[in-house]
Each structure stands twice: as C-alpha cells, then as structure tokens.
Amino acid sequence: xxxxxxxxxxxxxxxxxxxxxxxxxxxxxxxxxxxxxxxxxxxxxxxxxxxxxxxxxxxxxxxxxxxxxxxxxxxxxxxxxxxxxxxxxxxxxxxxxxxxxxxxxxxxxxxxxxxxxxxxxxxxxxxxxxxxxxxxxxxxxxxxxxxxxxxxxxxxxxxxxxxxxxxxxxxxxxxxxxxxxxxxxxxxxxxxxxxxxxxxxxxxxxxxxxxxxxxxxxxxxxxxxxxxxxxxxxxxxxxxxxxxxxxxxxxxxxxxxxxxxxxxxxxxxxxxxxxxxxxxxxxxxxxxxxxxxxxxxxxxxxxxxxxxxxxxxxxxxxxxxxxxxxxxxxxxxxxxxxxxxxxxxxxxxxxxxxxxxxxxxxxxxxxxxxxxxxxxxxxxxxxxxxxxxxxxxxxxxxxxxxxxxxxxxxxxxxxxxxxxxxxxxxxxxxxxxxxxxxxxxxxxxxxxxxxxxxxxxxxxxxxxxxxxxxxxxxxxxxxxxxxxxxxxxxxxxxxxxxxxxx
Numbered sequence: 051x052x053x054x055x056x057x058x059x060x061x062x063x064x065x066x067x068x069x070x071x072x073x074x075x076x077x078x079x080x081x082x083x084x085x086x087x088x089x090x091x092x093x094x095x096x097x098x099x100x101x102x103x104x105x106x107x108x109x110x111x112x113x114x115x116x117x118x119x120x121x122x123x124x125x126x127x128x129x130x131x132x133x134x135x136x137x138x139x140x141x142x143x144x145x146x147x148x149x150x151x152x153x154x155x156x157x158x159x160x161x162x163x164x165x166x167x168x169x170x171x172x173x174x175x176x177x178x179x180x181x182x183x184x185x186x187x188x189x190x191x192x193x194x195x196x197x198x199x200x201x202x203x204x205x206x207x208x209x210x211x212x213x214x215x216x217x218x219x220x221x222x223x224x225x226x227x228x229x230x231x232x233x234x235x236x237x238x239x240x241x242x243x244x245x246x247x248x249x250x251x252x253x254x255x256x257x258x259x260x261x262x263x264x265x266x267x268x269x270x271x272x273x274x275x276x277x278x279x280x281x282x283x284x285x286x287x288x289x290x291x292x293x294x295x296x297x298x299x300x301x302x303x304x305x306x307x308x309x310x311x312x313x314x315x316x317x318x319x320x321x322x323x324x325x326x327x328x329x330x331x332x333x334x335x336x337x338x339x340x341x342x343x344x345x346x347x348x349x350x351x352x353x354x355x356x357x358x359x360x361x362x363x364x365x366x367x368x369x370x371x372x373x374x375x376x377x378x379x380x381x382x383x384x385x386x387x388x389x390x391x392x393x394x395x396x397x398x399x400x401x402x403x404x405x406x407x408x409x410x411x412x413x414x415x416x417x418x419x420x421x422x423x424x425x426x427x428x429x430x431x432x433x434x435x436x437x438x439x440x441x442x443x444x445x446x447x448x449x450x451x452x453x454x455x456x457x458x459x460x461x462x463x464x465x466x467x468x469x470x471x472x473x474x475x476x477x478x479x480x481x482x483x484x485x486x487x488x489x490x491x492x493x494x495x496x497x498x499x500x501x502x503x504x505x506x507x508x509x510x511x512x513x514x515x516x517x518x519x520x521x522x523x524x525x526x527x528x529x530x531x532x533x534x535x536x537x538x539x540x541x542x543x544x545x546x547x548x549x550x551x552x
Contacts, residue, residue, distance in 0.1 A: 071103055097187075118139055148205075158233070163259075169380055193214070267291060275297045298346065341381075344356060366402075371437055418533055426538075436470060450539035
C-alpha cells in the first residue's frame with residue numbers, strides 16, 4: 051500500500067464510512083470523503099474533527115473522483131449505480147479494507163443477552179484508570195455493538211480493543227465479529243430468551259451467541275458458570291481454550307424452567323433470571339466456579355470475592371444482584387486480560403456509578419422519584435424489577451417495551467411487571483394490548499393496571515412507544531399513590547428528558 055495514494059471514501063456520514071476514513075488516516079494514508087448529507091445534517095461529523103480529511107458535503111463532485119486513486123463506496127450503494135458505473139478508479143469494498151488492515155492489538159469481546167454495556171463500560175473505565183487506552187469508535191449516540199462497527203473499531207488507534215459484541219438475531223453476525231477482530235479473549239454474561247420472533251426458538255438464539263465460543267476456540271473465555279446454557283454450549287462446541295467461571299453464592303428466590311442444549315427442560319433455582327443452580331440428566335450441572343462472590347450486602351453495596359488465590363472485599367457504586375455478577379466478570383477480565391493487580395482494580399469498581407439508562411434515577415417530580423431502565427427482554431425486565439423491589443419496595447412501572455420476541459416476549463414482560471409492581475401503566479402498543487386482555491380476563495386488575503387507550507404506534511426494534519406515549523404514561527404514573535416510578539424500555543431511556551417537562 052503506497053502512502054502517497056489517496057483513498058476517496060463515499061458516505062462518511064454513515065458509521066462504516068466514517069470509521070474507514072479515520073482508520074486509513076490514522077495509518078498515514080491520504081483520505082478524502084464525500085456524503086450527500088450537508089454537514090449540519092451529518093450525524094457523525096464530529097468524529098472526523100481533527101483528522102485533516104477533506105470532505106465534500108451535499109454532493110459528490112467530479113474533482114472527488116479526480117483526486118482519489120481508490121474509491122471506497124458504502125455497502126448500501128449498488129454496484130449498478132450510475133455513480134460507480136462512471137467511476138474509472140479502482141474500487142475497494144468494506145471487506146477489502148478489513149483484509150488489508152489488521153487490528154494489531156489484543157482484542158477482548160463481551161457478549162450475552164443482558165449486562166453487556168455495563169460490563170464493557172466498566173472494563174474500559176478500569177483500563178483508562180490504569181493508563182491503558184481502549185480504541186473507541188466515537189460515533190455519538192451509536193451503541194456500536196453489532197454489524198461491522200466492532201470489526202472496524204478494533205482497527206482504530208488504541209492499546210487494546212474492548213468490544214461489545216451484540217446481534218440482532220442474525221446467524222453469522224457474532225462469529226464474523228470474533229473472527230475479523232482476531233479476538234483472543236472474551237466474556238459471556240448470560241444467555242436468556244431474546245430475538246425469538248426472528249429465530250424461532252431459544253436454542254436457535256443461543257446458537258447465535260454460541261458463535262462467540264466456536265470462533266474464539268483456543269482463546270481465554272470468562273463465563274457465568276451459573277448459566278446452564280453457556281456451560282452446555284461450551285460442552286457441545288468442545289471449547290479447547292482456557293475457561294474461567296464465576297458465580298454468586300446467594301439463596302435462590304424462584305425456580306425457572308430453561309431449555310438445555312440436550313433438548314430437555316431443566317429447573318433452574320434462580321439467583322437472577324435464568325441463572326443459578328441446575329442439574330440435567332445429560333450431565334450439565336452447576337460447576338464449582340473459579341471465582342465466587344459471597345456475603346452480598348446490597349443495601350451497603352459490598353460483597354466478598356473469593357479468587358483462586360485470595361479474598362477481596364468489593365465496594366460497589368451500583369445497585370442490584372445482577373451487577374454483582376457483572377462486576378465479578380469485569381474484575382476477572384481486568385486481572386487476566388489487562389494484567390492489572392486487584393488493588394488497582396477495586397478503586398475503579400467503587401467509583402463506577404453505572405451506565406446511563408441502567409437503573410438510572412432521572413429526577414423527582416411531585417415528590418416521586420423517577421427511574422429509567424433500558425430493560426427490554428423478559429429476563430432483563432424480571433431481573434431489574436426484582437432488584438428494585440428488594441431495594442426500594444413498592445413502585446409503579448411504566449412499560450414502553452415492545453419485545454423483539456413478539457407476543458410471547460411481551461406477555462412474559464407484562465407478567466413480570468405484574469408480579470413486582472404495585473401499579474402498571476402500559477405506554478407501548480404491545481403492553482396496551484396485553485393489558486386489555488388481562489383486564490377482560492380479570493376485572494379486579496382495574497385497581498392495578500391503568501390504561502387510557504390503545505395507540506397505533508409502529509415499533510422500531512425495541513422502541514415500542516412514541517415520545518407522546520411515554521409522556522402520557524409518566525403523567526398517569528405520577529397521579530397514582532406510589533412514591534416511586536420506574537419506566538422500562540428503550541423509549542423510556544430515549545425520552546427520559548421528558549421528566550424535566552412534567
């Protein structure tokens with residue numbers, strides 16, 4: 051690759067084009083860009099600041115093609131487009147850039163159904179606190195855990211790659227990320243039902259997550275040993291690398307059924323949703339884990355962590371038993387992957403106050419505390435509301451969720467809300483429809499479920515409610531006889547600024 055050549059990137063206002071332009075510039079190549087969007091409308095223009103990349107906004111002039119020696123179009127641009135038909139310069143595709151430029155740094159991935167963002171954010175914080183710079187995609191407002199963003203992010207400047215590895219339920223997505231980032235270590239938080247509307251069954255979804263194990267193969271894997279699905283996949287996929295297990299020594303408070311990799315239904319004595327103590331006739335059973343959290347004191351935010359060599363006293367800055375699992379996994383990753391001693395890890399754990407939109411207290415209105423949480427699948431909702439119940443007692447839940455598992459997921463979510471909440475305000479279309487069914491079947495629920503009407507908002511992914519519906523839901527919740535309001539779902543976190551308008 052000749053450093054005197056100029057790469058022309060089309061679509062620099064898109065995530066992939068933006069990342070490609072910055073990767074090439076960081077490697078010392080000449081880069082110019084173009085996008086049909088004007089700069090004021092360019093979502094990621096800020097990420098290009100300081101890179102000395104000439105960008106043609108609003109159109110793609112002839113001089114762009116004249117200056118460029120190679121053209122890199124977006125994957126969405128058809129090869130039959132008039133623009134590319136007229137182009138006489140060599141064309142490079144996204145996969146060509148990925149093949150040409152390698153991460154050249156240690157890469158660690160974090161996957162699972164719930165807890166990925168909290169775990170990733172905290173591990174990065176520990177790295178920064180100890181002088182280690184993770185590569186960042188810097189795409190404002192973009193979570194960046196799926197498709198090609200983690201792959202490209204791993205090629206940006208940094209000492210290490212710490213990547214959140216997600217999926218929209220598409221087979222091949224997770225495996226592609228692990229393979230194309232040269233990942234050498236990873237962590238799996240849990241695997242609970244999600245995306246079932248697209249994939250058909252829980253094990254179909256679990257096998258998409260299992261791509262993480264299959265592609266990592268000889269690396270180091272940190273896993274929640276209390277999750278029978280993870281332990282089953284490790285056996286079925288014959289993982290050959292190093293496995294480090296963790297868990298929490300706590301009394302189970304419920305029994306849930308979960309499909310085993312062998313096809314049987316097994317009873318899980320749950321500590322958090324889908325995780326706890328289990329035994330299946332096929333031989334899958336709760337292991338004696340390598341790291342175990344004991345003496346959990348949620349009100350005082352402390353627990354003891356027994357490592358293979360010593361006992362640590364851990365002070366938390368966040369709430370909830372699910373976060374004891376998250377923090378334990380992070381401590382292991384920081385120690386084994388980042389090679390940081392425990393005494394340098396624990397201060398970062400204590401000062402971590404959580405991720406925006408996760409058990410986040412937004413404000414107080416009419417003497418009532420309002421929280422939001424991004425929980426959007428059955429296990430996530432059950433786990434979060436159970437922890438709120440333990441910590442705070444009674445609350446009203448405003449549901450803004452539309453489950454990606456369709457009706458069954460929406461029903462499971464509503465049942466969990468009904469189980470833990472004093473009052474329920476259905477704000478999403480999906481929850482409104484289920485509320486109508488519940489009220490028809492049991493009119494006594496009129497004292498707990500407060501419904502105005504059924505709207506016709508069209509969901510996008512897990513965004514199940516409009517801004518107006520969230521506002522109406524919060525207003526209704528504030529008029530109920532309960533001192534705490536919890537709004538759950540993507541819409542609740544996206545429109546949380548509404549609290550300051552009430």
